[in-house]
Amino acid sequence: MVHRDLFMAFFRVGMLGYGGGPSSIPLVYLEVVDRYKWMTAEEFSDTLCIGNTLPGPIATKMAGYIGYRQGGWLGSLVSVAATTIPTIVLMIILLTSLASVRHLGWVSGMTRGVVPVIAVMLGVLTWDFVRRSLKDLGQIPVLALLGLSFILTQTLGIHPALLIGALILFALLKPQPQPEPEDSCPVEGGRSE
Numbered sequence: 696m697v698h699r700d701l702f703m704a705f706f707r708v709g710m711l712g713y714g715g716g717p718s719s720i721p722l723v724y725l726e727v728v729d730r731y732k733w734m735t736a737e738e739f740s741d742t743l744c745i746g747n748t749l750p751g752p753i754a755t756k757m758a759g760y761i762g763y764r765q766g767g768w769l770g771s772l773v774s775v776a777a778t779t780i781p782t783i784v785l786m787i788i789l790l791t792s793l794a795s796v797r798h799l800g801w802v803s804g805m806t807r808g809v810v811p812v813i814a815v816m817l818g819v820l821t822w823d824f825v826r827r828s829l830k831d832l833g834q835i836p837v838l839a840l841l842g843l844s845f846i847l848t849q850t851l852g853i854h855p856a857l858l859i860g861a862l863i864l865f866a867l868l869k870p871q872p873q874p875e876p877e878d879s880c881p882v883e884g885g886r887s888e
Contacts, residue, residue, distance in 0.1 A: 698769060701774045701777070702773050702774070705758045705777035706778075709754075709778045709782055716753040716754040718813040720743065723739075723761075724736075733761060736823070742761070744859050746760070747856055747859055748856045825837065825841070844858060
């Protein structure tokens with residue numbers, strides 16, 4: 696049952712994820728967090744961040760990890776196959792077919808029409824991440840991280856994976872606050888003898 700659900704979830708992502716890995720992320724979120732509840736939104740966010748630091752297509756990496764988490768090695772293989780096989784088959788069929796009609800206006804119009812939809816889907820997912828970060832970190836740290844990330848990636852040309860890796864390293868090495876030790880023998884009314 697789990698393997699069938701994994702296949703269907705990632706098959707839908709593979710079939711509907713027009714535009715590549717980043718455009719598939721909202722669809723993976725819909726399947727994994729909203730539909731099947733295999734992960735919380737926070738776990739999905741962590742998986743996405745770590746997946747972005749590794750080489751290769753993000754949708755395939757996420758399918759492999761989520762499949763493994765839900766169904767072991769077989770679940771991982773099923774999820775990766777469900778993500779990649781539709782794309783391979785559709786690429787062969789569509790590229791062969793579209794090559795003969797690429798000069799027609801509706802073919803280029805189809806691509807131009809889908810791009811804004813993908814941008815909105817990514818924007819909604821980004822806003823959801825920012826909103827959760829505001830709850831966890833507060834407004835000033837989130838705005839500072841957003842601004843710094845924009846400057847480092849867009850102005851200085853630093854690859855996002857390096858930035859994500861640095862933030863993960865910072866979080867791992869940052870000293871954690873120690874809990875206050877509890878008194879094992881509280882004494883009421885003052886001194887103990």
